[in-house]
Amino acid sequence: xTEILDAVRNGASGEVLASTPMPETTRAVFVRRDxxxxxxxxxxxxxxxxxxxxxxxVPLPELAPDEVYLAVMASSINFNTVWTSIxxxxxxxxxxxxxxxxxxxxxxxxxxYHIVGSDASGVVLRTGGAVRNWKVGDHVTVHCNYVDDQDPxxxxxxxxxxxxxxxxxxxxxxxxxxxxxxxxxxxxxxPTHLSWEEAAVNALCSSTSYRMLVSPNGAPVTQGDxxxxxxxxxxxxxxxxxxxxxxGATPVGVVSSEQKAAMLHELGCEHVINRKExxxxxxxxxxxxxxxxxxxxxxxxRSLVGTDPDIVFEHxxxxxxxxxxFVAKRGGTIVTCAATSGYMIEYDNRHLWxxxxxIKGSHxxxxxxxxxxxxxxxxxxxxxxxxxxxxxxxxxxxxxxxxHNRHEGKIGILCAAExxxxxxxxxxxxxxxxxDRLTIFRRYA
Ligand code: NAP
Numbered sequence: 001x002t003e004i005l006d007a008v009r010n011g012a013s014g015e016v017l018a019s020t021p022m023p024e025t026t027r028a029v030f031v032r033r034d035x036x037x038x039x040x041x042x043x044x045x046x047x048x049x050x051x052x053x054x055x056x057x058v059p060l061p062e063l064a065p066d067e068v069y070l071a072v073m074a075s076s077i078n079f080n081t082v083w084t085s086i087x088x089x090x091x092x093x094x095x096x097x098x099x100x101x102x103x104x105x106x107x108x109x110x111x112x113y114h115i116v117g118s119d120a121s122g123v124v125l126r127t128g129g130a131v132r133n134w135k136v137g138d139h140v141t142v143h144c145n146y147v148d149d150q151d152p153x154x155x156x157x158x159x160x161x162x163x164x165x166x167x168x169x170x171x172x173x174x175x176x177x178x179x180x181x182x183x184x185x186x187x188x189x190x191p192t193h194l195s196w197e198e199a200a201v202n203a204l205c206s207s208t209s210y211r212m213l214v215s216p217n218g219a220p221v222t223q224g225d226x227x228x229x230x231x232x233x234x235x236x237x238x239x240x241x242x243x244x245x246x247x248g249a250t251p252v253g254v255v256s257s258e259q260k261a262a263m264l265h266e267l268g269c270e271h272v273i274n275r276k277e278x279x280x281x282x283x284x285x286x287x288x289x290x291x292x293x294x295x296x297x298x299x300x301x302r303s304l305v306g307t308d309p310d311i312v313f314e315h316x317x318x319x320x321x322x323x324x325x326f327v328a329k330r331g332g333t334i335v336t337c338a339a340t341s342g343y344m345i346e347y348d349n350r351h352l353w354x355x356x357x358x359i360k361g362s363h364x365x366x367x368x369x370x371x372x373x374x375x376x377x378x379x380x381x382x383x384x385x386x387x388x389x390x391x392x393x394x395x396x397x398x399x400x401x402x403x404h405n406r407h408e409g410k411i412g413i414l415c416a417a418e419x420x421x422x423x424x425x426x427x428x429x430x431x432x433x434x435x436d437r438l439t440i441f442r443r444y445a
Contacts (some may be wrong), residue, residue: 002026003249005178005416008071008123014137017125022069025057028177028393030113031084034137036091046225050396051087058113061173064105065130065355066149066184070142073417075175075195076119076410077094077326077339077395078204078235082403084116085396086170089343092116095170100149102163109172117176118144118168121190121199121423122416128445131184138222139190139423142182143203143370149185157217159367166364175200176395178416185367192426193433198384199414199423202239202377205410207238209364210373212313212335214247214350217369219311220333223248228301228309228327230316232269233260236337238409238441239373240313241269246381250299271304273297282323289346294326301327318342330355337362380433385409387445389420409441 004020012020031052039047063069084092092114098259100110120142124134134140134313146165147158168174173181190199213227221227227244231237232253243269245253252271253264261272280297284290301309308329314321317339325347333399336359339345352359363374378381387409390398401407414420424430430438 002178004125005071008073008125008416009418014135017123018136022126023060023179025059026177026179027055028058028115029053029059029117029390029392030115031054031087031092033112033114034092036087036093044086044088047086047088049082049274049399052085052087053116053396053399055315055393055395056196057113060179061108061181063126063128063181065128067128067181068131068134068184068187070120070122070124070140070180070182071125071178072120072122072177072415073423074121074177074200075117075415076201076204076399077402077413078118079338079402080118080166081116081176081399085399086116086403095165096172099165099171111172115174115177115180117174117180118166118204119200119202120180120182121196124187125179127184134184134187134369138187139425140187141190141199141203141374142167142175142186143188143207143362143365143367144168145295145367145370146183147185147367150393159211159217159363170388174291176392176413177413180393186203188371190423191374191378192383192436193380193424193430194377195421196423197389197419197420198386198416198438201386201410201412202382202384203370203374204364205235206239206373206382207370208337209313210237211365211369212337212362213240213243214372215305215369217366219333219360221247221249221311225249226305226309227251227311227313228324229253229254229313230254230320230324232272233263233385234407235385235410236315237313238267239246239382241267242382245269246376250305252305252351258403259444261279263408263440264402266440266444273300273304280323289322289348291326291348293321297323298327299304304312305424308332311342315339316341318345321345322347323357326351326355331357333358333360335362336361338435361438380429383433383438385441386412387441390415410445417432
């Protein structure tokens with residue numbers, strides 16, 4: 001056991017932590033450069049994250065002036081860790097090598113192992129000399145927008161930065177570790193009423209959905225809107241449902257099981273379509289789409305809410321995009337941040353231009369948006385969709401579950417935290433938000 005992690009676990013003050021020595025290594029989850037071709041020629045579904053993700057001690061890098069070392073109490077699995085672990089659509093070592101060429105501190109990242117993970121909740125252990133707003137001992141969560149503040153293009157909306165990166169995916173030293181390295185401008189206050197693992201599963205997905213559906217940079221929802229949400233009980237979808245409800249609009253959630261539908265009902269989403277039960281065949285063969293099936297989905301939505309969706313929250317990609325463009329209302333928007341089932345998209349452009357629809361691309365969020373999303377969590381107005389908790393040693397198994405769509409909501413990972421349920425410092429707020437509401441996804445999983 002590392003002395004400083006023991007001190008964190010025992011609730012040591014910032015002063016005590018500051019005088020406790022930092023270790024030279026940390027336990028971390030990583031993929032290896034010499035294994036980046038290990039799955040060559042295999043089908044995606046057969047590429048097994050349990051083989052490519054390793055857990056071992058690795059050296060801690062030197063700290064840059066604008067960075068902090070963080071004791072990661074908990075982290076989460078995001079789809080980007082699935083992509084890294086199966087080396088699709090490409091190996092992430094290319095990202096590290098490019099970052100490595102930018103500066104001396106950038107060069108720390110270009111290693112033969114890539115520590116993954118893009119979420120964390122934890123305790124600040126050390127701050128670099130340029131860090132102003134955070135101190136040793138602070139309880140924080142981390143958003144994953146890694147911004148170069150010396151690049152002029154970052155200074156309107158940092159997601160427009162020409163070298164904008166996602167921490168733990170396009171950078172090294174990610175959150176699936178006992179100790180990680182983050183820039184000070186990734187830090188946000190930890191919601192006081194949440195446990196470490198509840199606090200760790202939000203920032204990436206919640207901020208992404210916030211930009212897509214709340215921020216003027218996405219397709220902001222207005223009172224009375226109808227919003228079709230694919231994967232409505234998944235990571236980004238479960239936050240999308242909550243943002244739509246908070247906006248006084250109507251979500252229509254699409255899921256693939258009755259259990260997920262029941263979970264969404266409890267979250268407040270009245271209208272749910274079970275795509276498994278409906279058995280939509282949007283593609284009649286790998287090259288041909290089936291407009292009659294798009295029309296059937298449109299009819300199903302109308303029969304539930306009496307109207308077409310103003311906004312479609314899109315991310316499955318190839319399998320659903322044709323249907324999404326078709327079912328959106330005249331003048332409506334399809335907002336997309338991903339393409340899980342394939343990124344070479346096909347849709348019938350006639351339905352887009354004749355009905356004056358818009359396709360809007362969106363990617364993660366800037367610091368302001370992530371901060372606003374975190375503030376809603378801190379107030380209990382958004383709840384974490386934590387459905388399962390694994391240990392750091394079992395990250396391969398957790399990533400495998402996500403790769404095969406065998407999870408709901410978010411999977412939390414215990415890192416330095418020894419057990420679940422720790423880290424709650426505001427039980428009164430927790431009681432006001434309600435234990436039942438905070439545990440919806442765990443109860444149905
Ligand atoms: P997730 O937890 O796995 O949820 C996605 C859900 O989508 C699944 O639970 C599934 O729900 C549904 N789905 C999957 N394949 C589908 C298909 N072929 N047709 C219809 N529905 C399908 O993943 P997530 O964390 O929400 O992420 C979703 C995607 O967004 C991933 O590709 C991820 O990389 C991307 N993402 C992008 C950003 C960004 O900043 N650009 C941020 C976060 C995530 P049902 O089976 O219940 O229908």
